[in-house]
């Protein structure tokens with residue numbers, strides 16, 4: 001067994017794990033990041049494409065925003081299309097904020113390139129990782145390195161950033177863990193197509209035939225989704241059938257969806273999940289390891305950015321100021337933002353999808369809700385505020401200490417978002 005040591009061992013090199021490693025590096029805290037998958041596999045897994053303003057500000061403060069600026073697109077609103085009628089939600093007007101369309105796998109590439117440039121220790125394709133001693137003073141991650149050497153990484157703390165199917169959350173004993181879970185009776189059929197954009201902004205379409213979302217990627221490739229049976233087989237659908245389905249769900253006067261060759265098809269399950277607590281002993285969960293949202297509203301990566309901001313500052317407080325208060329309350333603090341976003345993701349999903357067992361009352365009520373949200377300033381302001389995102393960290397004492405190395409980085413996203421609301 002090879003013995004190595006670091007301050008914070010991070011399980012998972014997705015956006016949560018890499019963002020945490022970058023933030024801790026700013027605070028002068030040493031990390032080793034261990035990842036099961038290859039770098040190529042993560043970089044080629046298609047994920048959602050919307051970054052909240054706070055997430056953009058955080059990436060910018062870390063100096064990793066060059067490609068996000070040159071290849072991403074700023075969106076100042078979205079269209080809700082209600083049975084063929086366009087209802088725009090104007091984020092800029094309602095809350096003075098915007099979002100960035102820039103896919104998660106590109107964020108990953110920027111974080112991984114930045115980690116290499118910064119000299120961070122990130123190891124891909126390690127196997128058989130196990131957590132040891134998380135309830136004691138000296139936890140460890142035991143794993144097999146790419147050269148086959150069984151290795152013991154001793155650390156002060158472990159950050160579980162290994163996604164919804166990772167090992168970390170299962171290390172919290174069953175009798176202490178509550179798995180808050182909901183499954184939806186539909187999934188999303190996602191496609192990538194070679195075509196120019198069909199609209200300037202994203203279209204979230206409610207229709208009697210089911211939900212559809214017209215998103216974008218580049219001037220020549222587009223991302224689109226439509227509500228489907230969660231057990232559907234993507235290969236069962238021909239391109240023609242897919243376009244028929246997308247056309248009838250997005251039909252509106254004067255609108256024509258631009259078709260093109262489809263080069264990727266997947267069925268995405270829809271789940272809501274929150275693990276409580278998000279910390280146990282010296283283990284701290286962050287990102288999808290602690291919670292999953294259904295994709296409507298694209299909150300996944302943004303929630304991870306919030307978790308790791310809170311965790312990084314709590315660890316900095318421990319190491320630099322000798323205070324364990326923020327670490328002790330990490331889970332409870334992160335969960336407040338998580339549950340707000342859980343509600344938003346559930347609400348967008350419920351409001352926009354066709355429910356298989358809905359009766360005429362349910363359907364008419366849903367249209368009443370969409371009418372309210374798109375015609376009342378109060379209603380649309382809630383959507384705009386939640387979609388563009390709340391501040392990543394609380395403004396409570398201790399989080400924004402200007403004397404701390406992270407204080408400046410974390411404060412940047414509050415200034416950018418203009419959101420100085422108290423810690424809710």
Ligand code: DHB
Nearest residue numbers: 048049215295296297298
């Ligand atoms: C995308 C995905 C989403 O879930 C969403 O709400 C908006 C955009 C996307 O992949 O582009």
